[in-house]
Amino acid sequence: MQRAAPVQxxxxxxxxxxxxxxxxxxxxxxxxxxxxAASDFxxxxxxxxxxxxxxxxxxxxxxxxxxxxxxxxxxFITFGSFxxxxxxxxxxxxxxxxxxxxxxGSKLLVKNKMLDYPSVRRDLS
Numbered sequence: 835m836q837r838a839a840p841v842q843x844x845x846x847x848x849x850x851x852x853x854x855x856x857x858x859x860x861x862x863x864x865x866x867x868x869x870x871a872a873s874d875f876x877x878x879x880x881x882x883x884x885x886x887x888x889x890x891x892x893x894x895x896x897x898x899x900x901x902x903x904x905x906x907x908x909x910f911i912t913f914g915s916f917x918x919x920x921x922x923x924x925x926x927x928x929x930x931x932x933x934x935x936x937x938x939g940s941k942l943l944v945k946n947k948m949l950d951y952p953s954v955r956r957d958l959s
Contacts, residue, residue: 835855835856836856837856838856841858841859842856842857842858842859843857843858843859843860843861843881844857844859844860844861844878845860845861845887846861849866850876851875851876851877851878852877852878853877854877855877857877857878858878858879859878859879859880859881860876860878860879860880860881861880861881861882861883861887862880862881862882862883862887863882863883863884863885863886863887864882864884864885864886865885865886866887867880909939910939910940910941911937911939911940911941912940912941912942912943913930913933913934913937913940913941913942913943914942914943914944914945915930915942915943915944915945916945916946917946918946919946919948919954922944922958927958930942944958
């Protein structure tokens with residue numbers, strides 16, 4: 835199998851295994867990939883930067899997080915999907931149906947530009 839470079843490393847672009855034999859390492863930390871279980875699901879060897887390799891600091895001017903959720907105010911949970919249409923296959927729709935059936939009163943919102951077309955909406959329903 836051809837390689838783009840003698841040693842290949844994944845970092846920050848995709849937070850999971852590339853699943854490729856040609857990818858040698860992935861830069862991770864204890865938050866993104868806790869030891870030891872995470873390495874069981876990756877082909878790459880881990881290069882660990884602990885405590886964290888990626889830090890997000892929110893803007894200090896943001897309001898506090900609300901204690902009430904939209905679900906508690908509305909009385910139901912809304913699940914959402916923003917997937918591309920080819921990903922919405924019969925197996926996935928069946929799985930969503932099972933999830934919705936188990937969460938009383940829940941709803942599913944599917945958002946995609948292709949749903950502007952009546953034929954696509956018909957095929958999805």
